Structure formats: structure tokens, C-alpha cells
Amino acid sequence: MEREEKIIAYLLNELNTEERADFESAMHADPELKQAFLSYQTSLSSLDKLAAETPSIELKRKFESFLKNEIAKPQAHQNNLRILSPLKWMGVAASILLAGFFLNQFIQDAPTNSDFNTINPEWIQTVSTGKTSERIQAIHEITDKNDLDPTILKAIEEVMYNDQSSNVRLAAVESLGQYVHQSEVQLMLIEALQKIETPIIKIEIINTLTQNKDDKAKDTFEAMLAKNDLNDAVRNELHTNIRKLENIY
Amino acid sequence: MTDSELMAKVKQGELRFMSDIFNRHHVSIYNYFKKMTGRPSLSEDLTQTVFEKVIRSKHAYNEQSAFKAWLFKMAKNSLMDHYRSNKKMQITYDKIPEQVSFYDDDSEKLDPDLKAKVHNALKRIKHEHKEILILTRFENLQYAEAAAVVGISENAVKARVFRAIKSFKEAYYNS
Incomplete structure (x- = not known):
């Protein structure tokens, strides 16, 4: 180890007890080494004393505002649903039925010897006819609780394509994103x-x-x-x- | 709750836990940017960007890995993106005087002359040396964590720390 490396190793506390003792003895015997050591020690000590600075309160406010919007996003979409016209509500109902049809069709086609039990009928019912928030929760729950399984994968894919709510379809993409x-x-x-x-x-x-x-x-x-x-x-x-x-x- | 536990909640869609993560780490991330760029306003913008990215990339986080290293890697990448998209800013960095903002911490332990001397020395050393000093000396990342952030081996981090201390010492006495 070169002289300067040894000085730095000493300052970083990376020498063992014996090496430290040897280095300290060498410093006592060699004023030039001691001078070099002191110059490193002083510069590093000044660097370490540079205190952390505090950002403005505006940063925290801005992030909290952003976070509030992110948290509110699904709620905003749910609120939008409440002001749909009767005609559009009929479309929504048709979409729910369509999504349910796709899911049920898919389940009927699924091989009986697979890990079919990972999807229970209640889950199908929730994702087909539940409220938006319930459908989102169901999507997240099934992917959080289960390892990747072809049956689940296919079910989430169906939701991603066919659910009438963009928030539920987004939740499906997000869940697939885990894999x-x-x-x-x-x-x-x-x-x-x-x-x-x-x-x-x-x-x-x-x-x-x-x-x-x-x-x-x-x-x-x-x-x-x-x-x-x-x-x-x-x-x-x-x-x-x-x-x-x-x-x- | 640990950082990993908080992130697990965020991944499950409980975004309100991001507030705790932000409160724990935003000052560190801000200081990383501030020391790298010397610009308070830019540092705040980049800090905001990092925490927005944490939300967007929540599913990419693996609970087994060190959260702080993952966060600083995101900060490093955000800074590189910034430099790439605005090369002029990087070139003119040294010409920008150190900005003294009204919210500088009163607890600064150095007298103003020494503080200027340290800042000038930091400006004069290589980007990679400054980065490794900030991560290991100020943010107290272990070599393994710094290795994950910088994308080099732990041994290479150690060697870089040694070179950085040496070049900082030379810049400090020649500034």
C-alpha cells in the first residue's frame, strides 16, 4: 500500500489494530508523513463539517399537493360515473355484463386440472358486477396474494380489455406490471x-x-x-x- | 414501519404512505442534488421528480433490496436525464456562483471562508469523485449500497473513494 493510500485507509478506519499501531509509529518517526497525514485530516474534516441544507417548505407543499391528486384520481373517476346520462348508464351496464360474460366464458374454458382453485366464484362475481372500487380491490388482491398463474393472468387480461371503467382497466395493467x-x-x-x-x-x-x-x-x-x-x-x-x-x- | 414496509403499502395502492417516505428522505435527496449542482431551485425540482418517479415505479421496487440505494439510484438517473436534456447547464456549472438561499441551514458548522473553500474544491473535482463523496461521506451509504447506486463493484467503490479523497485534498489546498 502506498503512503497516501495508507493515510486514507487510516482516516477511513480501514486498517486493523496492528496496521494502525504501525502507521502511528511511522508517523512519530517521520515528520513528512505526519505533515501529509495532517493535510488529509484537515481537508476531510472540513468536508465532513459541511452541514446538510434544508429545502424550502414549498417543496413539501408541492409534493403533498401532487400526492393528494394521485390519491384522489380513482375517486375523481368514480365521481364522473355519477353524472353519466341514462343512455350512457345503459352502456355501462352492458359493458359490465360483457366483462362478466368474457370472464365466465373464460372460466368455463379453463382446464379443470389446472390451478383453477386460485380463482374462486366470488372473485368472478366481484370483478363482473361489483362497484368500481370493489373491482379495483379485487384485481389488486388477486395479484398480491397469488404467484403468477396462467388462469389468473388470463383473467386479468380479460379485465384489462373489457372492463367498462378505465380505472379498473388501469388497475389490471398495474397488476400485470408486477410480472x-x-x-x-x-x-x-x-x-x-x-x-x-x-x-x-x-x-x-x-x-x-x-x-x-x-x-x-x-x-x-x-x-x-x-x-x-x-x-x-x-x-x-x-x-x-x-x-x-x-x-x- | 421500515422503508420496505412503507413501500409494500404503496405498492398495494395505499399511496398515503408515500408521505412518510417523502418526510424521511426528501432532505437527503435534496442535499444530494444541491451538492451535485449547487442550485437550490433545480435541486428542489429534481427532488420532486424523484418522488414522483417512486410512485410511478413502485412496482419495480423489490422489498429485498435496500430502499435508500434504490432511491439514490433514481436520483442519480434523474440528474443524468437532466444533464442530457440540458447540456448547457452542465457546461456552465462552474460559472454559476454558489447561491446562498434564505433557507440555508443555520446549523452550518463551517465558517463562511472554509465553507466556500470546500464548495470550490467540490466543484473542481470530477463528477464521479464528487458523487462518491456525497454518497459515502454525507449520506452515509455503505460501500455495497453506493455500488448499487453508481453501478460498479464494491471494490471499485472503495478505490473510487480513495481517489476522490485524494483529489478533493488537492483541490482543497489549491482553491
């Missing part, structure tokens, strides 16, 4: 990104795919940008996420 590192989920989301029309769902899928830091996502994003009829918000999100994937980690 985006698995290739079948990644491919499922890439396919959905191209099939689903709703911009907010597309944006959530784009962000979810970016988390996986995979070239497939970047290729898909770039291919999508070639389309002229792309929604502006989606286009911006694609640009942002391509940059992230180019620079990421």
Missing part, C-alpha cells in the same frame, strides 16, 4: 398496447413496459411512432420512454 419481467406478460402488454385504443391505458402500458428495460419495448415504441393517427399524449409518452430506455440504468 412484466416475465416474457409472456411482456408480450401480452405489447399486444395490448397495439390493440387498446384508450390513451390513458396505452400510457400506463408504455410506462409499465419501460420499467422492464427491455429492447422489445423500445422496438415496439419506435414502430408505433411511425403511425400518423397516434394520439398526441401517447406520442409524447413514447418519445419520453424511448429516451428513458436509451439512457436507463
